[in-house]
Amino acid sequence: MALLGTIEPFNTGEPLKWKTYMERFQFFITANGITDETKKKAVFLSICGPSTYDIIHSLIAPQAVSDVDLAVITEKLSAHFLCSTVVGRFMFHRRNQKPEENMASYIKELRHLAGDCGFNESILEEMLRDRIVCGVKDENLQRRLLAEQNLTFSKAEELALAHETAMQSVSALRETTVLATHSVNKFQNKQFKQNGKTCFRGENMHAPEDCRFKDAVCNFCKKKGHIERACLSKKRGIRKEQIQKKQTANQKAISAEEEKQVQMVEAESTEAIHPSYDIFVIKDGTEIKDFMVPLKINSKEIKL
Known part of the structure; x- marks a missing residue:
């Protein structure tokens, strides 16, 4: 006969989930109409997994597994996996909200841990309230909770969930604003x-x-x-x-031109003071013989 549903082997690495696992096992055997104790034991030992089976062996030794009732086996496993009240409260009071954990999951985990602490109904909600106030990751929310008069667990839960929702809305709004700004900048870049x-x-083709x-x-x-x-x-x-370089070059050019003009003026002045005259001009190409001209310079006769 095929069984209804499935139940996975127990993860011995998460001992605090033993209580929940046994509750699921009881629903499983009820759903499948298993009432015989021997069959219940056989089903449990078949689905609990090899790690849990090895623990059973060590807990009931030197007895054989086949000689021990299911009630004894589950009792020893409960004592092995479930922590004492002191350990349970230690884990409860050290539980802070994780960086990526949302508020609903955090409160749910606190409720689960409180089940191993032995809190009675009169103080359970006070312990949950205190743990929320002390363990939330958002400092602004923590200040808000500390400032609240007559804070109850229900009020703390309500404020915490509302604060988280508001922060998510603000974050979404900021993302929308960033996208809109990016679109505007993209349009401006196109216009540029x-x-x-x-x-x-930077002299590139986009908006500053x-x-x-x-x-x-x-x-x-x-x-x-x-x-x-x-x-x-x-x-x-x-x-x-x-x-400045252009002005300097122009000044040098002007100075050179002025110097040239000065030289020309001086040459003209010299010519005016000491004029020169042509002695003769040969125009018809007739050959002229050399001739000597006697001159006296300082009483000395010189022929030229």
Whole structure:
């Protein structure tokens, strides 16, 4: 006869789940109409898993497993897996909310741990309330709970869940805002490209708000918000230097021209003071014989 449903082997690495596992086993045998104690024992030993079976062997030794009733076996396993009240309370009071754990899961786990603490009904909710206040990961929520007058477990649970929902809504809103900003920047970048404009931060074709150099420090002027190649101070300095070089070159050219004109004026003045005259001009190509001209210089006769 096929059995209804399945039940996995017990995970000995999670001993605190033993109580829940046995509850599921009782539902399993009830669903399948198993009432005979021997058959219950056989089914349990078949599904409990090899690790649990080895523990059973060590707990009932030197007796054989076949000689011990199921009630004795489960009693010894319960004593083995289930912690004492002191250990249970120790684990309960050390349980803080994990970084990625939501509030509902955290409260559920606290309820589960409280089952091994032996708290009576009069203090159970107080212990759960205190553990929520002390163990939540959000410091703002913790301050809110500490400021609440006459805080009960129900009120603490309500505030904690509402706070978590609000934070999730804010996070979703911020993500939407970021996406919208990205879309606007993308549109602006497209407009910059179409208009042929460049970003003043890095001289690229996009909006300044979307520039990766908006937090950069210029190597030239040491100011934040742009890089050296787009630095206006550097460009103004280069332009000024170019103008000065051009002015210097022009001045040199003017000086050279002025010097040339001065030399020409001096030459003209010299010519005016010491004029030269042609002695004769040969126009018809007739051959002229050499002749000597006697001259006296300082009473000495010289022929030229």
